[in-house]
Amino acid sequence: MKKNNILSIRKISIVAVAVFTLSACQKNLQENENYNRLNTETASKGTPPFAERYEQRDQMGRPAINTVFVGAMRKNEFNTTVPSQMDAAFRTEFVNKLNAFGYTTNILGLNADAFAGVLATDVLGASTTGVTTFFDGTNVLTGRALGDDVIDVELTLIFGGATGGSNPGLTSDNVNNNDKPFLASFPYMASPF
Amino acid sequence: MKKKKLLLSLAAGIIIVSGSILMAADHIDAPAVTGQASDITDVYVFRGQNTDNIVFVANTQGLLSPDATANAKFDENTMIEFNIDNNGDAVEDLVIQCVAKNGKMKVYGPFKPNEPGTTSYLGINNFTAQVDITPYGQPAIIGEQKGVKVFAGPRDDPFFFDFVRYSQIIGGTAASFNETGNDTFAGTNVLGLVVEVPKSMLGGNGSINVWAESKEKVSGR
Numbered sequence: 001m002k003k004n005n006i007l008s009i010r011k012i013s014i015v016a017v018a019v020f021t022l023s024a025c026q027k028n029l030q031e032n033e034n035y036n037r038l039n040t041e042t043a044s045k046g047t048p049p050f051a052e053r054y055e056q057r058d059q060m061g062r063p064a065i066n067t068v069f070v071g072a073m074r075k076n077e078f079n080t081t082v083p084s085q086m087d088a089a090f091r092t093e094f095v096n097k098l099n100a101f102g103y104t105t106n107i108l109g110l111n112a113d114a115f116a117g118v119l120a121t122d123v124l125g126a127s128t129t130g131v132t133t134f135f136d137g138t139n140v141l142t143g144r145a146l147g148d149d150v151i152d153v154e155l156t157l158i159f160g161g162a163t164g165g166s167n168p169g170l171t172s173d174n175v176n177n178n179d180k181p182f183l184a185s186f187p188y189m190a191s192p193f
Numbered sequence: 194m195k196k197k198k199l200l201l202s203l204a205a206g207i208i209i210v211s212g213s214i215l216m217a218a219d220h221i222d223a224p225a226v227t228g229q230a231s232d233i234t235d236v237y238v239f240r241g242q243n244t245d246n247i248v249f250v251a252n253t254q255g256l257l258s259p260d261a262t263a264n265a266k267f268d269e270n271t272m273i274e275f276n277i278d279n280n281g282d283a284v285e286d287l288v289i290q291c292v293a294k295n296g297k298m299k300v301y302g303p304f305k306p307n308e309p310g311t312t313s314y315l316g317i318n319n320f321t322a323q324v325d326i327t328p329y330g331q332p333a334i335i336g337e338q339k340g341v342k343v344f345a346g347p348r349d350d351p352f353f354f355d356f357v358r359y360s361q362i363i364g365g366t367a368a369s370f371n372e373t374g375n376d377t378f379a380g381t382n383v384l385g386l387v388v389e390v391p392k393s394m395l396g397g398n399g400s401i402n403v404w405a406e407s408k409e410k411v412s413g414r
Binding site for chain 2: 052058059064072125133144170175180184185187189
Protein backbone atom coordinates (compact mmCIF):
# COMPACT_ATOMS: atom_id res chain seq x y z
CA MET A 1 0.00 0.00 0.00
CA LYS A 2 2.76 2.42 0.88
CA LYS A 3 4.56 1.39 -2.24
CA ASN A 4 1.51 2.11 -4.36
CA ASN A 5 1.06 5.47 -2.73
CA ILE A 6 4.60 6.46 -3.52
CA LEU A 7 4.47 5.26 -7.07
CA SER A 8 1.24 7.06 -7.73
CA ILE A 9 2.55 10.25 -6.19
CA ARG A 10 5.60 10.08 -8.40
CA LYS A 11 3.55 9.43 -11.50
CA ILE A 12 1.14 12.22 -10.75
CA SER A 13 3.94 14.71 -10.35
CA ILE A 14 5.59 13.65 -13.58
CA VAL A 15 2.36 14.14 -15.50
CA ALA A 16 1.65 17.36 -13.68
CA VAL A 17 4.98 18.94 -14.41
CA ALA A 18 4.77 17.97 -18.06
CA VAL A 19 1.80 20.22 -18.57
CA PHE A 20 3.06 23.05 -16.42
CA THR A 21 4.02 26.28 -18.15
CA LEU A 22 5.24 29.59 -16.81
CA SER A 23 2.77 32.37 -17.25
CA ALA A 24 2.33 35.27 -14.85
CA CYS A 25 6.00 35.63 -14.07
CA GLN A 26 7.07 35.39 -17.68
CA LYS A 27 7.73 39.07 -18.19
CA ASN A 28 9.80 39.56 -15.08
CA LEU A 29 11.71 36.40 -15.74
CA GLN A 30 12.53 37.54 -19.24
CA GLU A 31 13.84 40.86 -17.94
CA ASN A 32 16.00 39.13 -15.38
CA GLU A 33 17.28 36.79 -18.01
CA ASN A 34 18.30 39.64 -20.25
CA TYR A 35 20.08 41.34 -17.41
CA ASN A 36 21.92 38.23 -16.37
CA ARG A 37 22.85 37.40 -19.93
CA LEU A 38 24.36 40.86 -20.31
CA ASN A 39 26.47 40.29 -17.24
CA THR A 40 27.47 36.83 -18.36
CA GLU A 41 28.52 38.05 -21.77
CA THR A 42 30.44 40.94 -20.32
CA ALA A 43 32.26 38.65 -17.95
CA SER A 44 33.10 36.12 -20.63
CA LYS A 45 34.64 38.83 -22.83
CA GLY A 46 37.19 39.54 -20.16
CA THR A 47 36.09 43.12 -19.55
CA PRO A 48 35.59 44.15 -15.91
CA PRO A 49 32.50 42.19 -14.94
CA PHE A 50 29.48 44.07 -13.65
CA ALA A 51 28.26 41.06 -11.78
CA GLU A 52 29.73 39.12 -8.92
CA ARG A 53 30.54 35.64 -10.15
CA TYR A 54 30.36 32.66 -7.81
CA GLU A 55 31.58 29.08 -8.21
CA GLN A 56 30.14 26.08 -6.45
CA ARG A 57 31.78 24.50 -3.40
CA ASP A 58 29.16 22.36 -1.65
CA GLN A 59 25.60 21.22 -2.21
CA MET A 60 22.95 19.15 -0.52
CA GLY A 61 19.40 17.99 -1.10
CA ARG A 62 18.46 15.07 1.14
CA PRO A 63 20.28 14.30 4.37
CA ALA A 64 23.29 12.01 4.53
CA ILE A 65 23.36 11.03 0.86
CA ASN A 66 26.90 12.14 0.09
CA THR A 67 28.06 11.21 3.58
CA VAL A 68 26.85 7.63 3.40
CA PHE A 69 26.96 6.67 -0.25
CA VAL A 70 29.88 8.47 -1.82
CA GLY A 71 33.42 7.27 -1.25
CA ALA A 72 36.04 9.62 0.17
CA MET A 73 37.73 10.09 -3.19
CA ARG A 74 34.59 11.39 -4.88
CA LYS A 75 32.87 13.49 -2.18
CA ASN A 76 34.13 16.78 -3.61
CA GLU A 77 33.11 15.66 -7.08
CA PHE A 78 29.59 14.86 -5.84
CA ASN A 79 29.36 18.35 -4.35
CA THR A 80 29.99 19.97 -7.72
CA THR A 81 28.07 17.61 -10.01
CA VAL A 82 24.78 19.16 -11.12
CA PRO A 83 21.83 17.04 -9.89
CA SER A 84 20.62 16.23 -13.40
CA GLN A 85 23.90 14.39 -14.00
CA MET A 86 24.28 12.71 -10.63
CA ASP A 87 22.44 9.54 -11.58
CA ALA A 88 24.68 8.87 -14.56
CA ALA A 89 27.82 9.68 -12.63
CA PHE A 90 27.11 7.99 -9.31
CA ARG A 91 24.44 5.30 -9.55
CA THR A 92 26.93 2.44 -9.87
CA GLU A 93 28.79 3.60 -6.78
CA PHE A 94 25.49 3.76 -4.86
CA VAL A 95 24.55 0.23 -5.97
CA ASN A 96 27.92 -1.05 -4.77
CA LYS A 97 27.43 0.62 -1.40
CA LEU A 98 23.94 -0.87 -1.03
CA ASN A 99 25.31 -4.31 -1.88
CA ALA A 100 28.03 -3.85 0.70
CA PHE A 101 25.28 -3.13 3.26
CA GLY A 102 23.69 -6.48 2.31
CA TYR A 103 20.78 -4.69 0.69
CA THR A 104 18.30 -6.66 -1.41
CA THR A 105 15.03 -4.73 -1.26
CA ASN A 106 13.11 -2.34 0.99
CA ILE A 107 9.64 -1.33 2.08
CA LEU A 108 9.25 0.55 -1.20
CA GLY A 109 9.92 -2.67 -3.12
CA LEU A 110 12.95 -1.21 -4.87
CA ASN A 111 15.86 -3.41 -5.86
CA ALA A 112 19.38 -2.05 -5.42
CA ASP A 113 19.57 -0.47 -8.84
CA ALA A 114 16.17 1.21 -8.58
CA PHE A 115 16.80 2.45 -5.04
CA ALA A 116 20.22 3.77 -6.06
CA GLY A 117 18.47 5.60 -8.88
CA VAL A 118 16.17 7.31 -6.40
CA LEU A 119 19.02 8.20 -4.06
CA ALA A 120 21.67 9.35 -6.51
CA THR A 121 19.84 12.45 -7.73
CA ASP A 122 20.28 14.38 -4.53
CA VAL A 123 17.33 16.76 -4.53
CA LEU A 124 14.69 17.15 -1.83
CA GLY A 125 11.13 16.90 -3.10
CA ALA A 126 8.66 19.25 -1.44
CA SER A 127 4.92 19.59 -1.72
CA THR A 128 3.53 23.06 -2.32
CA THR A 129 -0.02 21.95 -1.66
CA GLY A 130 0.02 19.61 1.32
CA VAL A 131 1.92 18.24 4.28
CA THR A 132 5.69 18.66 4.13
CA THR A 133 7.52 15.75 5.72
CA PHE A 134 10.35 13.35 5.00
CA PHE A 135 8.04 10.52 6.05
CA ASP A 136 5.14 10.61 8.51
CA GLY A 137 3.67 7.15 7.95
CA THR A 138 1.56 8.35 5.03
CA ASN A 139 3.37 11.06 3.11
CA VAL A 140 6.79 10.25 1.66
CA LEU A 141 9.43 12.76 0.65
CA THR A 142 7.11 15.75 0.53
CA GLY A 143 9.68 17.91 2.26
CA ARG A 144 11.80 17.86 5.38
CA ALA A 145 10.53 19.36 8.61
CA LEU A 146 12.92 20.25 11.42
CA GLY A 147 11.68 17.46 13.67
CA ASP A 148 11.60 14.68 11.08
CA ASP A 149 13.61 11.65 12.17
CA VAL A 150 15.31 11.39 8.80
CA ILE A 151 18.01 9.04 10.01
CA ASP A 152 15.50 6.41 11.15
CA VAL A 153 13.70 6.70 7.80
CA GLU A 154 16.91 6.20 5.87
CA LEU A 155 18.12 3.38 8.10
CA THR A 156 14.77 1.62 7.65
CA LEU A 157 14.92 2.01 3.88
CA ILE A 158 18.46 0.63 3.78
CA PHE A 159 18.39 -2.10 6.43
CA GLY A 160 14.71 -2.81 7.07
CA GLY A 161 14.09 -5.19 4.18
CA ALA A 162 10.75 -5.66 2.41
CA THR A 163 8.68 -5.07 5.54
CA GLY A 164 10.86 -2.50 7.27
CA GLY A 165 11.07 -4.96 10.15
CA SER A 166 14.35 -6.69 9.37
CA ASN A 167 17.49 -5.90 11.35
CA PRO A 168 15.66 -4.09 14.17
CA GLY A 169 18.97 -3.18 15.80
CA LEU A 170 19.97 -1.21 12.71
CA THR A 171 16.78 0.59 11.72
CA SER A 172 16.68 3.19 14.49
CA ASP A 173 19.46 5.02 16.29
CA ASN A 174 17.00 5.55 19.16
CA VAL A 175 17.47 9.30 19.13
CA ASN A 176 14.00 10.47 18.23
CA ASN A 177 13.99 14.18 18.92
CA ASN A 178 16.17 17.24 18.87
CA ASP A 179 17.74 18.31 22.15
CA LYS A 180 15.74 21.56 22.13
CA PRO A 181 12.11 22.10 21.13
CA PHE A 182 11.52 23.95 17.87
CA LEU A 183 9.56 27.19 17.62
CA ALA A 184 6.04 27.36 16.22
CA SER A 185 6.86 30.56 14.36
CA PHE A 186 9.66 32.04 12.29
CA PRO A 187 12.62 31.36 12.43
CA TYR A 188 11.46 27.94 13.73
CA MET A 189 14.92 26.73 14.82
CA ALA A 190 15.74 26.95 18.53
CA SER A 191 18.07 29.55 20.02
CA PRO A 192 21.71 28.47 20.25
CA PHE A 193 23.44 26.92 23.25
CA MET B 194 40.13 34.30 8.60
CA LYS B 195 42.72 31.69 9.31
CA LYS B 196 42.17 32.16 13.00
CA LYS B 197 38.48 31.50 12.56
CA LYS B 198 39.14 28.31 10.64
CA LEU B 199 41.53 27.24 13.36
CA LEU B 200 38.92 27.84 16.04
CA LEU B 201 36.34 25.92 14.06
CA SER B 202 38.69 23.00 13.47
CA LEU B 203 39.50 23.01 17.12
CA ALA B 204 35.83 22.97 18.03
CA ALA B 205 35.19 20.12 15.64
CA GLY B 206 38.25 18.30 16.93
CA ILE B 207 37.03 18.38 20.48
CA ILE B 208 33.79 16.76 19.47
CA ILE B 209 35.41 14.01 17.39
CA VAL B 210 35.00 10.99 19.57
CA SER B 211 37.20 7.91 19.79
CA GLY B 212 39.00 8.73 16.59
CA SER B 213 35.87 8.39 14.47
CA ILE B 214 35.38 11.07 11.86
CA LEU B 215 32.30 13.02 12.69
CA MET B 216 29.97 13.49 9.79
CA ALA B 217 26.25 13.19 9.28
CA ALA B 218 23.29 14.75 7.47
CA ASP B 219 25.72 16.66 5.33
CA HIS B 220 28.02 17.64 8.16
CA ILE B 221 31.61 17.38 7.02
CA ASP B 222 30.87 15.56 3.81
CA ALA B 223 32.93 17.99 1.81
CA PRO B 224 36.67 17.52 2.28
CA ALA B 225 37.43 20.62 0.23
CA VAL B 226 35.43 22.96 2.46
CA THR B 227 35.20 21.19 5.83
CA GLY B 228 34.66 23.63 8.65
CA GLN B 229 34.47 26.59 6.29
CA ALA B 230 31.62 28.99 5.74
CA SER B 231 30.68 27.09 2.60
CA ASP B 232 30.23 23.75 4.41
CA ILE B 233 26.48 23.09 4.36
CA THR B 234 25.35 20.86 7.22
CA ASP B 235 21.63 20.51 6.54
CA VAL B 236 18.77 21.58 4.31
CA TYR B 237 15.12 21.71 5.33
CA VAL B 238 12.07 22.60 3.26
CA PHE B 239 8.66 22.80 4.90
CA ARG B 240 5.49 24.83 4.88
CA GLY B 241 5.39 27.80 7.18
CA GLN B 242 3.19 28.70 10.11
CA ASN B 243 1.28 30.52 7.39
CA THR B 244 0.61 27.51 5.18
CA ASP B 245 0.63 29.70 2.06
CA ASN B 246 4.39 29.91 2.52
CA ILE B 247 7.33 27.55 2.12
CA VAL B 248 10.32 27.78 4.45
CA PHE B 249 13.85 27.12 3.22
CA VAL B 250 16.58 26.42 5.76
CA ALA B 251 20.28 25.97 5.05
CA ASN B 252 22.64 25.55 7.95
CA THR B 253 26.40 25.91 7.75
CA GLN B 254 29.45 25.55 9.97
CA GLY B 255 28.28 22.60 12.01
CA LEU B 256 29.45 21.39 15.40
CA LEU B 257 30.02 24.82 16.85
CA SER B 258 30.57 24.76 20.59
CA PRO B 259 28.97 27.66 22.47
CA ASP B 260 32.39 29.33 22.73
CA ALA B 261 33.09 28.91 19.03
CA THR B 262 29.61 30.20 18.17
CA ALA B 263 30.37 33.67 19.47
CA ASN B 264 33.19 33.94 16.92
CA ALA B 265 31.42 32.26 14.00
CA LYS B 266 30.57 34.57 11.12
CA PHE B 267 28.97 34.37 7.73
CA ASP B 268 31.61 34.83 5.05
CA GLU B 269 30.87 37.76 2.72
CA ASN B 270 32.44 35.85 -0.17
CA THR B 271 30.13 32.85 0.22
CA MET B 272 26.71 32.71 -1.39
CA ILE B 273 24.12 30.27 -0.17
CA GLU B 274 21.81 29.52 -3.08
CA PHE B 275 18.55 27.59 -2.83
CA ASN B 276 17.89 25.90 -6.16
CA ILE B 277 14.29 25.18 -7.11
CA ASP B 278 13.30 22.81 -9.89
CA ASN B 279 9.60 23.18 -10.58
CA ASN B 280 9.23 20.85 -13.57
CA GLY B 281 10.87 17.65 -12.38
CA ASP B 282 14.08 17.58 -14.44
CA ALA B 283 16.47 18.28 -11.54
CA VAL B 284 17.60 21.50 -13.23
CA GLU B 285 16.98 24.72 -11.34
CA ASP B 286 14.24 26.95 -12.74
CA LEU B 287 14.49 29.45 -9.90
CA VAL B 288 17.13 30.39 -7.36
CA ILE B 289 17.10 32.24 -4.07
CA GLN B 290 20.51 33.75 -3.42
CA CYS B 291 21.66 34.80 0.05
CA VAL B 292 24.82 36.82 0.66
CA ALA B 293 26.13 38.49 3.82
CA LYS B 294 27.17 42.12 3.43
CA ASN B 295 28.18 44.54 6.17
CA GLY B 296 26.43 42.67 8.96
CA LYS B 297 23.26 42.06 6.98
CA MET B 298 22.00 38.99 5.14
CA LYS B 299 20.63 39.98 1.75
CA VAL B 300 18.19 37.86 -0.21
CA TYR B 301 17.80 37.93 -3.99
CA GLY B 302 14.92 36.18 -5.70
CA PRO B 303 13.31 33.79 -6.25
CA PHE B 304 14.34 34.55 -9.83
CA LYS B 305 15.17 32.61 -12.96
CA PRO B 306 18.95 32.37 -13.43
CA ASN B 307 20.38 33.03 -16.85
CA GLU B 308 22.03 29.63 -16.87
CA PRO B 309 21.70 26.73 -14.44
CA GLY B 310 24.72 25.00 -13.02
CA THR B 311 27.77 25.48 -10.86
CA THR B 312 28.44 29.11 -11.79
CA SER B 313 26.14 31.86 -10.51
CA TYR B 314 25.95 35.60 -10.96
CA LEU B 315 24.53 37.64 -8.12
CA GLY B 316 21.06 38.77 -9.17
CA ILE B 317 21.45 42.36 -8.08
CA ASN B 318 18.28 43.37 -9.90
CA ASN B 319 16.34 40.76 -7.96
CA PHE B 320 16.94 42.02 -4.44
CA THR B 321 14.05 41.01 -2.22
CA ALA B 322 14.75 41.36 1.50
CA GLN B 323 17.48 41.79 4.07
CA VAL B 324 18.00 41.49 7.80
CA ASP B 325 20.66 42.34 10.37
CA ILE B 326 22.54 39.17 11.21
CA THR B 327 21.48 38.20 14.74
CA PRO B 328 24.46 38.35 17.13
CA TYR B 329 25.10 35.38 19.40
CA GLY B 330 23.05 35.64 22.57
CA GLN B 331 20.52 38.11 21.13
CA PRO B 332 16.86 37.47 20.31
CA ALA B 333 16.24 36.49 16.69
CA ILE B 334 16.02 39.48 14.35
CA ILE B 335 13.51 38.94 11.55
CA GLY B 336 13.52 40.81 8.26
CA GLU B 337 10.46 40.95 6.02
CA GLN B 338 10.03 42.67 2.68
CA LYS B 339 7.87 41.85 -0.34
CA GLY B 340 6.33 38.95 1.53
CA VAL B 341 9.72 37.28 2.08
CA LYS B 342 11.01 36.70 5.60
CA VAL B 343 14.65 36.16 6.43
CA PHE B 344 16.71 35.24 9.49
CA ALA B 345 20.46 34.68 9.73
CA GLY B 346 22.44 33.87 12.83
CA PRO B 347 23.45 31.20 15.30
CA ARG B 348 20.89 28.52 16.16
CA ASP B 349 20.86 25.20 17.91
CA ASP B 350 21.68 22.50 15.35
CA PRO B 351 18.27 20.91 14.67
CA PHE B 352 19.88 17.69 13.47
CA PHE B 353 19.90 14.67 15.80
CA PHE B 354 21.69 11.36 15.33
CA ASP B 355 23.76 8.92 17.36
CA PHE B 356 26.58 9.29 14.93
CA VAL B 357 29.19 7.86 17.25
CA ARG B 358 27.32 4.57 17.51
CA TYR B 359 26.68 4.56 13.77
CA SER B 360 30.42 4.92 13.18
CA GLN B 361 31.11 1.99 15.48
CA ILE B 362 28.62 -0.14 13.56
CA ILE B 363 30.08 0.83 10.20
CA GLY B 364 33.57 0.31 11.64
CA GLY B 365 32.67 -3.20 12.79
CA THR B 366 33.10 -2.61 16.52
CA ALA B 367 29.36 -2.66 17.31
CA ALA B 368 26.53 -4.81 15.98
CA SER B 369 23.52 -2.59 16.65
CA PHE B 370 22.37 0.75 17.98
CA ASN B 371 21.94 1.25 21.73
CA GLU B 372 18.49 0.97 23.24
CA THR B 373 18.85 4.56 24.30
CA GLY B 374 20.67 6.59 21.72
CA ASN B 375 23.02 9.47 22.41
CA ASP B 376 22.57 12.54 20.21
CA THR B 377 26.02 13.38 18.92
CA PHE B 378 24.82 16.86 17.96
CA ALA B 379 23.33 17.75 21.33
CA GLY B 380 24.61 21.04 22.68
CA THR B 381 26.12 22.19 19.38
CA ASN B 382 25.18 25.10 17.17
CA VAL B 383 25.17 26.03 13.50
CA LEU B 384 24.92 29.28 11.58
CA GLY B 385 21.30 29.22 10.54
CA LEU B 386 19.78 30.78 7.43
CA VAL B 387 15.99 30.78 7.12
CA VAL B 388 14.02 32.21 4.19
CA GLU B 389 10.23 32.03 4.06
CA VAL B 390 8.62 32.63 0.68
CA PRO B 391 5.02 32.72 -0.54
CA LYS B 392 4.24 29.58 -2.53
CA SER B 393 2.99 31.80 -5.34
CA MET B 394 6.62 32.80 -6.03
CA LEU B 395 7.80 29.23 -6.55
CA GLY B 396 5.92 27.94 -9.58
CA GLY B 397 5.47 24.23 -10.07
CA ASN B 398 2.30 22.30 -9.99
CA GLY B 399 2.03 20.88 -6.51
CA SER B 400 5.61 19.90 -5.94
CA ILE B 401 9.14 21.23 -6.33
CA ASN B 402 12.63 19.80 -5.97
CA VAL B 403 15.06 21.75 -3.83
CA TRP B 404 18.76 21.66 -3.10
CA ALA B 405 21.10 24.17 -1.51
CA GLU B 406 24.48 25.15 -2.85
CA SER B 407 27.31 27.15 -1.39
CA LYS B 408 29.23 29.19 -3.89
CA GLU B 409 32.38 31.23 -3.48
CA LYS B 410 32.88 34.65 -5.06
CA VAL B 411 35.62 34.45 -7.64
CA SER B 412 35.23 37.82 -9.38
CA GLY B 413 33.29 41.06 -9.28
CA ARG B 414 33.23 43.99 -6.90
